[in-house]
Amino acid sequence: MSESKKKKTYHFQEEWEEEFFFTTVRDKSVCLICGAAVALAKRHNVERHFSTLHRTFNASYPPGSTLRAEKVRELKAALGKQQFFFTKPVKQSVATTEASFRAAQYLAVNKKAFSDGEVVKGVMSVVADTLFKDHKNGKEIIAAISDVQLSANTIARRVSAMSTDLTQQLNRELGTCKWFSIQCDESVDNSSTAQLMVFVRMVFSDFTTKEEMLTLLPLKTTTKAVDIYEAMKRYFTEKNIPLEKLVSVTTDGAPAMTGRHSGFIARCRRDPDFPRFLNYHCIIHQQAICAKVMGFDHVMTPVVKIVNSIRSKATQHRSFKLLLEELSAEYGDLLLHTEIRWLSRGRVLQRFLSLLGEIKEFMDSRGQDTALLQDAEWKLDLAFLTDITGKLNHLNCELQGKDKNVTDMISAVSAFRAKLNIFSVHLQINSKRYCSCIWGLGQGCRKVHPAHI
Incomplete structure (x- = not known):
């Protein structure tokens, strides 16, 4: 016997379905009549089983007849329903576990507490009950949502499992990288x-x-x-x-x-x-070091001192926020300066300059000295520092983030150095395009916005 013929006798043949009422399920020959399985799909094994137990089917369903073919399709459909009955709970369990992992990932990415998982589950149940209560599969949808495990302990385990998997992936990539x-x-x-x-x-x-x-x-x-x-x-x-x-x-x-x-x-x-x-x-640290020698301590120090004095006492802080609300100010509060945050300086200055009028009014109401806030030269330095730190923050944002290579960063720095000459020219001709804070002093500081390059 040739190798091809020998190999053919060990594989299930499609014509056996109608001839012997057999089909294949997971590499096994299964009888459509009694459900018996034959491990080795040899013709004589299948034929022996049919002739021993189900030979009477030939009389009721003659070989080659349409009736026999219809019976085979009917038995195959019944077998499929039976398999689905047992596999459906497994598939549903897998889907429920996957949904739990996806919810845990979403909560972790958005920096939410693990206990928020139960809140999310409750919201989904309410929404599903409202949208699908008249749907033909509404009860199944609501039941599936209720099966999703989103307790705080479950979310913690899911996040820990994902963290472990990501760590293992990273270690494998470190081993395969060049x-x-x-x-x-x-x-x-x-x-x-x-x-x-x-x-x-x-x-x-x-x-x-x-x-x-x-x-x-x-x-x-x-x-x-x-x-x-x-x-x-x-x-x-x-x-x-x-x-x-x-x-x-x-x-x-x-x-x-x-x-x-x-x-x-x-x-x-x-x-x-x-x-x-x-x-x-690191270029960001170099930039921070350079900023310390700009010679603008006479601006930054008073700004930080005033902000801290307003926000240090709860009663005074509440009174200041109430004043901003009554005056319909652009912002509702001041920002605290944090040395460790590389965006902090620019944002604090921009908020302070925008609320300069309200700050002066609040300090006047408390009998505090506001001579510095009325000094035109100091306000000009404040506006200039706000403009330049805003542009530095924009540069820093371009340098941050994933997938930034050396050519991108060099291009950003080179472009910023070229723009400095443009800033200088616009300062000399009193243009408002790149120096909006300085120009805004002539229009009142309440509506000043940071420059956008």
Whole structure:
């Protein structure tokens, strides 16, 4: 017997359906009459089963007749319904679990509390009961929604499972990528715990790139260079990250990071496990350092002092907000300045300048000195600083975000440097196009808006 014929006898043949009332289900031959299964689909096995148990069917349904073919279709339909009866609960359970995971992801992405899952479920039930109460499958839809598990503990488990899966995917990608670079930034959260945030950008063999947040490492004691180095080295060792693929490290300019002898970069270079790599100073941190030597402390210091004095006492703060409401001011409150936020300075100044008239009126009502707020030269400096910080914030936004490569950032910085010459020209000719805050002083500060380039 040839190989092709031998192989053919071990596979189910379609003509057996009508000849022996057999069909195939999951690589098994199943009798349509009694439901018996034959593992090896050999013709003599199928034929023996039919002739032994169901030979009388030949009399009722003659071979080759239309009646026999109709009976086969009827039995196949009945078998399909029976299988659906058992598989439907499984499919519904899978769909319910998937819905729970999707809801957990949505809550996590939108930074909502895990306990909001029950609120979401309640809202969906109310909406479904309203929209589908007269629908023919309305009860099934409402029942399916009620089966979705969205309790706080369930959402926490879902988020933890997704986090673990994403971490495993990232570790696999670090193993398969061609090269990768990291960016480190150390800061302190609202619980006074120092955190080291590490981002990674990977390059694969097909020249595609991917960037993700790699980890967030707590620094529980000091934040010296040795602490940062040991935390990073421990993490790379525990996760088996291939250090030989590291090509560059980006940090801020703090001595703990860039110290020549004992900084984080210097320690990494002395470690034989680290390859030769390039190190860069983050451009945003460079910009923040440059801003500190602009010589505008005579503007920023009084602004922060006035804002803090208004917002420091609850009674005074409420009175100020009430005044803004009565005067139909453009904004309802002042913003606090935060040194650690890179957008804070520009937004605080813009809000302060917009509410300058209301602030002066509020301070006058309390008998406070407002001579500085009436000084024309100081207000001009305030408007100029508001304009320039607004433009710096716009530049920072262009430099932030995912999928930004070096050409995009160089283009943004080069364009900003070219625009500085245009800003200077427009200042000299008193144009309002790029200096709206300065120009707005002549129109009253209540309607001033930041410049849009």
